[in-house]
Structures are given as structure tokens and as C-alpha cells.
Amino acid sequence: MTVRVRFAPSPTGYLHMGGARTALFCWLFARQHRGTFILRIEDTDAERSTWEMTQGILDGLAWLGLDWDEGPYLQSEGIPLHREAALSLLEKGLAYRCFATPEQLEIQRHQEQAKGGQWRFDPFSRHLSRAESDRLAAEGRPFVVRFRVPDDARVRFVDHVYGEQERTAKDIEDIALLRPDGTPLYNLSVVVDDIRMRITHIIRGQDHLINTFKQVLLYQGLGAPLPEFAHLPLILAPGKAKLSKRAHGEVVAVTTYKQRGFLPGAFRNFLALLGWAPGDDREILSTEEMIQLFDLDAINRANAVFNFTEGDPENWTDSKALWMNGVYLTRTPIDELLPHVERTLKDAGLWDEAWAGPERERFAATVDLIRQRYHSLLDFAGRGRPYFSEDYAFEPEAVEKNLAEPRLRAWLPMLAERLVAVDPWVHEGVEQAIRGLAEELGVKAGVLINAARTACTGQKVGPGLFELLVVLGRDRVASRLRRAVSRLPL
RNA sequence: GGCCCUGUCGUCUAACGGUCAGGACACCGGUCUUUCAAGCCGGCAGCACGGGUUCGACUCCCGUCAGGGCCGCCA
Numbered sequence: 001m002t003v004r005v006r007f008a009p010s011p012t013g014y015l016h017m018g019g020a021r022t023a024l025f026c027w028l029f030a031r032q033h034r035g036t037f038i039l040r041i042e043d044t045d046a047e048r049s050t051w052e053m054t055q056g057i058l059d060g061l062a063w064l065g066l067d068w069d070e071g072p073y074l075q076s077e078g079i080p081l082h083r084e085a086a087l088s089l090l091e092k093g094l095a096y097r098c099f100a101t102p103e104q105l106e107i108q109r110h111q112e113q114a115k116g117g118q119w120r121f122d123p124f125s126r127h128l129s130r131a132e133s134d135r136l137a138a139e140g141r142p143f144v145v146r147f148r149v150p151d152d153a154r155v156r157f158v159d160h161v162y163g164e165q166e167r168t169a170k171d172i173e174d175i176a177l178l179r180p181d182g183t184p185l186y187n188l189s190v191v192v193d194d195i196r197m198r199i200t201h202i203i204r205g206q207d208h209l210i211n212t213f214k215q216v217l218l219y220q221g222l223g224a225p226l227p228e229f230a231h232l233p234l235i236l237a238p239g240k241a242k243l244s245k246r247a248h249g250e251v252v253a254v255t256t257y258k259q260r261g262f263l264p265g266a267f268r269n270f271l272a273l274l275g276w277a278p279g280d281d282r283e284i285l286s287t288e289e290m291i292q293l294f295d296l297d298a299i300n301r302a303n304a305v306f307n308f309t310e311g312d313p314e315n316w317t318d319s320k321a322l323w324m325n326g327v328y329l330t331r332t333p334i335d336e337l338l339p340h341v342e343r344t345l346k347d348a349g350l351w352d353e354a355w356a357g358p359e360r361e362r363f364a365a366t367v368d369l370i371r372q373r374y375h376s377l378l379d380f381a382g383r384g385r386p387y388f389s390e391d392y393a394f395e396p397e398a399v400e401k402n403l404a405e406p407r408l409r410a411w412l413p414m415l416a417e418r419l420v421a422v423d424p425w426v427h428e429g430v431e432q433a434i435r436g437l438a439e440e441l442g443v444k445a446g447v448l449i450n451a452a453r454t455a456c457t458g459q460k461v462g463p464g465l466f467e468l469l470v471v472l473g474r475d476r477v478a479s480r481l482r483r484a485v486s487r488l489p490l
Numbered sequence: 491g492g493c494c495c496u497g498u499c500g501u502c503u504a505a506c507g508g509u510c511a512g513g514a515c516a517c518c519g520g521u522c523u524u525u526c527a528a529g530c531c532g533g534c535a536g537c538a539c540g541g542g543u544u545c546g547a548c549u550c551c552c553g554u555c556a557g558g559g560c561c562g563c564c565a
Contacts (some may be wrong), residue, residue: 028565102562113491176562187564207560210559226543238501240556274500277502300502306502307515315516446522450525461526462525462526465525
């Protein structure tokens with residue numbers, strides 16, 4: 001039997017961290033078993049469901065590289081089928097019409113709660129004879145269709161994460177299937193859809209663990225084989241509070257990570273390690289490794305805290321995620337990284353088409369050189385600006401430290417002249433020219449080196465100077481050196 | 491309140507009765523260097539608490555405490 005898993009988010013407009021991890025785990029599991037990954041949007045709550053809301057989810061998944069094999073299906077498309085299933089249950093006597101009003105139910109619930117118990121059903125409706133029930137329905141009395149949980153029900157299933165689960169009828173209330181207007185409710189819809197889509201493994205958040213008992217009963221009532229279940233622990237905010245967009249803002253939405261310069265692979269890797277570990281000490285895992293090593297039974301049962309500091313720009317998200325992005329930035333094969341950098345530079349208005357054509361090699365060398373100390377794609381357009389544009393800023397601190405020597409007024413043009421003569425334009429030649437001039441001038445090489453760094457980039461720090469100059473190119477270096485003279489003190 | 495789940499460094503985690511309780515991030519030192527990172531080396535830091543069971547418990551059992559989930563004619 002081939003594995004079929006589905007990710008079934010509600011259309012909330014954006015992909016939540018928790019949802020993203022659920023989707024990732026579903027995807028890893030499906031890929032590992034060469035199965036099918038299905039995307040289904042749970043849009044039966046008509047009020048809240050718009051296509052824009054769905055689009056946000058799709059964008060998040062696409063960015064993460066979690067491609068689905070079937071769908072997106074809309075749960076609302078199956079409404080007639082859901083209703084049909086409910087009616088068949090009613091027909092078979094496994095469900096009944098519940099005529100209690102919401103107000104009555106609320107009172108019943110309160111009374112039950114006061115007694116320390118749990119509300120399970122409306123006694124009046126549940127014990128109504130078929131004839132009586134038909135009569136009230138014919139009269140036009142509104143009713144909800146409810147599944148009758150057998151009094152001797154004992155529901156068991158083995159969860160891949162939480163282990164054996166068991167519950168008896170006294171802890172399971174009768175399941176609302178259809179509203180008075182005939183529209184289906186969640187528990188019914190998921191089960192019917194999961195059956196018709198032949199889902200073999202249900203991987204979802206732990207908040208659905210309790211629903212599972214009801215759903216198992218529905219599978220049985222509908223005569224369908226049970227899928228396997230794996231409930232994932234939740235991802236909490238610092239302080240173990242519930243993580244929500246409302247309370248915590250953009251950190252919870254995956255598009256934020258895209259906007260803030262994350263490489264999708266890095267984020268995927270970080271997410272994978274929230275609740276799961278390969279068993280050995282590896283942290284950086286390629287997608288292939290993750291697919292190979294992933295194991296539902298190895299998932300941690302405890303909720304994970306997503307650790308970030310609100311209001312701290314340095315730690316706007318979990319520091320491990322930040323670190324991981326840096327690792328991916330420096331280790332991703334350069335050809336794979338280039339498109340991401342291109343996107344970033346385009347967004348910043350710094351892109352030059354030549355870098356995709358005749359200048360590609362130099363562009364790649366530049367990126368490869370500066371990425372060593374970057375942690376985000378955004379750094380290429382920020383700190384990396386001098387490498388891609390003539391319009392770059394001079395940091396006051398850098399000028400103060402490296403362009404303070406008045407004699408540089410003469411030395412910088414001299415240096416430019418020497419460098420123009422360097423041929424071929426390679427590391428050794430450039431280094432020789434600079435060190436040679438320093439010696440002739442009787443100054444420490446560091447003086448010229450640091451002055452050249454600031455003159456050519458406006459910055460105090462950066463890659464090794466000789467590599468830096470090579471990558472910038474002879475002409476650019478010479479002109480920047482000469483232009484920088486204006487920054488010197490008199 | 492009821493039912494259920496969970497509890498190893500600040501955070502993510504490994505351990506499946508016998509380990510000096512391991513790794514990673516963060517943090518703090520050192521090293522390297524023309525600068526800053528990275529890298530490398532080192533350090534700090536944890537079995538929630540109390541009882542059992544056992545020759546021996548982070549591992550098993552019970553209780554306490556703490557945190558979380560669910561308790562809709564939402565999904």
C-alpha cells in the first residue's frame with residue numbers, strides 16, 4: 001500500500017511556524033516512503049475563507065520547497081459527500097437528530113460541569129423514537145445531526161508520537177455532524193475527506209489528539225479502515241505561552257523569514273530540529289539526509305519553545321535559526337546561492353544584468369568572497385552594497401580610524417598608480433604592489449591596507465583586502481582610491 | 491472545574507537500568523589575522539521536587555509541583 005499523507009491547514013492568510021513544521025514532517029514522511037503528499041485546504045468555515053487567505057499558505061509552502069503531488073483540494077468541494085455520509089449514518093441509526101437549542105445545550109453543559117462531569121448528549125433527543133424524531137423534523141423543528149457514541153464504546157489507537165491512547169464512552173461526547181442548515185462540521189468533513197482521499201497516515205498538531213477518538217468512531221461507523229496517527233507536540237513562545245501572530249507578530253509567519261533574508265533550506269533545517277533529532281549529533285542536514293533519517297517514532301513528546309526576544313533586532317527570531325542561516329549562506333554551493341542573491345539585489349534595486357552574462361564570473365567570485373561573514377541574504381544589499389554599487393556610504397568610524405593620516409593625500413593616488421600597473425590582476429600582484437609601496441614609504445603595510453579598505457568600501461571591516469581588490473577590479477579600485485582623497489583631513 | 495499530555499543546561503536536543511549525563515545555539519575566554527567575521531581550541535551551564543522498586547536509576551512505579559492541550563451547531 002502506498003503512503004498517502006495530507007497537510008490540511010485552514011486558510012488563515014499566512015503559513016504559521018507550527019503549520020510549516022507539520023507540513024515539513026508530512027512531506028519528509030511522504031518522500032521517504034515514495035508516497036503522495038496531498039494539500040487540502042479546510043475552508044468549510046465559509047466566513048473566513050477567501051482565496052487570498054489560501055494563497056498566503058501556498059506561498060509559504062512554495063518558498064519552503066514543500067511541493068505537493070495532489071491538490072490543493074478544497075474541503076468545501078466535498079460538502080455534498082460529507083452530508084451524504086451523515087445522512088447514511090442517520091439512516092443506519094448510528095446518528096440521531098438533536099433538537100436541543102444551543103441555549104439548552106449550554107445550560108446542560110454548565111450543569112454537568114458543576115457536577116464535575118462532562119456533557120455528553122441531550123437526553124431528550126438521544127432517546128427519542130424514530131417516529132417521534134421524524135415527526136418533529138416534519139414539523140420543521142431545527143435539528144443538528146449527531147453521531148451516537150455507543151455507551152460501551154472503548155476507543156483505542158496507537159499514536160506514533162504519544163503511544164497507546166484509550167478512552168471510553170463516558171469521556172467522549174456525541175459528535176455533531178451537520179448543522180441545522182445541513183452544512184457539515186469539522187470532524188465529519190475531515191474523516192470523509194481522509195477516507196475518500198485514501199489517507200494512510202495522519203500527521204497533525206497535538207491539539208487534534210482529543211478529536212481523534214471521535215474520528216476513530218466515525219471511521220468505524222462509516223466502515224472505513226483506520227489510518228495511522230502521529231500527533232506533533234506544539235511550538236510555544238518564550239515563557240511557554242501559546243505562539244500566535246496576534247500576540248507575537250511576524251515571527252510566526254514563514255513569509256517573514258523569506259523577507260528577512262533566510263535561505264529556505266536553512267529554515268527547513270531549523271524547523272526539522274524542532275521536536276525531532278536524527279539520533280546522532282548532526283545538526284546540519286541536507287534535504288536528502290532528512291528524508292532518509294526522518295522517523296515519526298523518534299519525535300519528542302514535549303512541546304518546544306521557539307526562542308526569540310521581542311524588540312531585539314539582533315535576536316528577532318531564534319538564535320539557532322539565525323546561526324543556521326549563516327551556515328547555509330556560507331556552505332551552499334555558490335551556483336545555488338547566486339539566484340537568491342540576484343533576487344535580493346533586484347529587490348534592492350542594485351541588480352546589473354551584466355552579472356548574469358559577461359560579468360557572471362566576477363559576480364560569483366564577489367559573492368563567494370563576501371558571504372563568509374554574512375548571516376542573511378539581506379546583508380548582500382546592506383553591508384555588501386559597496387561590492388555592487390558605486391553609490392556606497394562611508395562609515396564615520398571607518399574614516400576616522402583608517403583615513404586619518406594626512407599623508408594619504410599623496411599616498412592614495414600613488415597607490416592607485418601602482419595598482420593600475422599590476423598585471424595580471426591577481427592576489428599576489430596586488431599584495432606585492434601594496435607592500436612594496438609601504439616599504440618605500442617607510443610605513444607599516446597595515447596603514448595602506450586599512451586605508452585602501454575604507455577608501456574602496458567605506459567600511460572598517462571586510463574580507464581580506466587583496467582578495468577584495470581583485471574582485472572589485474582594477475579600474476574601480478583606482479578610481480575609488482583617487483576619489484577617497486576628498487575624505488581626508490587637510 | 492473535568493479529561494488528557496509533558497517535564498534533561500537559558501533554548502533545541504541525545505540517553506531507551508550501569509555514561510565523568512553527550513551534541514548544538516547563545517554566552518565567556520584563547521588562537522589566527524591587514525580589519526571584522528568565520529574557523530579552530532577551551533570554559534560556563536541541566537536530569538523539577540519527594541517517595542518507592544532495584545545491587546544500581548535521567549531512564550520503571552506513585553505522589554507533589556509546574557507548563558501545555560481539549561472541553562463549540564469553529565477548524
